[in-house]
Amino acid sequence: MPNHLPNDSSKKKNGFGDLMQSMNEFFHEKPMRGMLQSIDEFFTSAANPFQSFPVNLKEHDHHYLIVAELPGVKKEQINLEVFPNFVTITITDMLHYTEENEKHQVIKSKQTMNRSSRTIPFPSVVNEKDVKASYKDGLLQIKVEKQSGKRISID
Numbered sequence: 001m002p003n004h005l006p007n008d009s010s011k012k013k014n015g016f017g018d019l020m021q022s023m024n025e026f027f028h029e030k031p032m033r034g035m036l037q038s039i040d041e042f043f044t045s046a047a048n049p050f051q052s053f054p055v056n057l058k059e060h061d062h063h064y065l066i067v068a069e070l071p072g073v074k075k076e077q078i079n080l081e082v083f084p085n086f087v088t089i090t091i092t093d094m095l096h097y098t099e100e101n102e103k104h105q106v107i108k109s110k111q112t113m114n115r116s117s118r119t120i121p122f123p124s125v126v127n128e129k130d131v132k133a134s135y136k137d138g139l140l141q142i143k144v145e146k147q148s149g150k151r152i153s154i155d
Contacts, residue, residue: 053091055118064144066120071138078140082128087142090117 055068068089070078079090092115099108122144130145 052116052118053089055089055120057120059123062146064122064126064146066140066142066144068118068140068142069138070135070140073138075135078135080131080133080142082126082131082144084125086119086121087131087144088117088119089140089142090115 053068053070055066058065058067066087066089070091073091073093077091077093079092081088081090092113095112095114097108097110098106101107125147126144127147130147131142133140133142135141
C-alpha cells in the first residue's frame with residue numbers, strides 16, 4: 001500500500017518558512033511597526049537620557065585627532081581616561097534642585113545625575129604621556145601622538 005503522507009523534512013522546511021513569514025508580517029504590521037518606530041525615535045531624540053554625543057576620529061601622519069561636540073557642557077563636567085588601546089570620554093551632569101517655603105526652610109530637594117560616555121578605540125597602542133586635550137566653544141579636541149616602533153636591522 002503506497003504511503004501518501006509527506007515526509008517529515010518537507011513539513012519542517014515548510015513550517016519554518018511559514019514561521020519566518022509570520023514573524024516578518026508581525027514586525028511590519030501595526031502596532032508593532034509603530035512601536036519599533038517609537039523606539040527608534042526615542043533613541044535619536046533629545047529627550048533620550050542615554051543620548052550620546054558625536055565624536056569624530058581622524059588619523060594623520062603622526063597623530064590621531066579626536067573631536068567631540070559638547071555644546072553647553074562645562075570643562076569640569078568632562079572626564080578623560082586614556083588606556084593603551086582606547087580613550088574614554090565621560091560627561092557627568094549633576095543637577096540639584098531645592099524648594100523653600102517663605103521661612104526659607106527646605107520643603108523639597110531633588111538631585112539628579114546624568115552620565116554619558118563614549119569610548120574611542122585606536123588601531124595601535126598609544127602612550128598616555130603623548131595625549132593632549134583642549135576644550136573651547138563646545139569642542140573637545142584630543143591629540144594622541146602615534147607610537148613608532150624601533151627599527152631593527154637584519155643581519
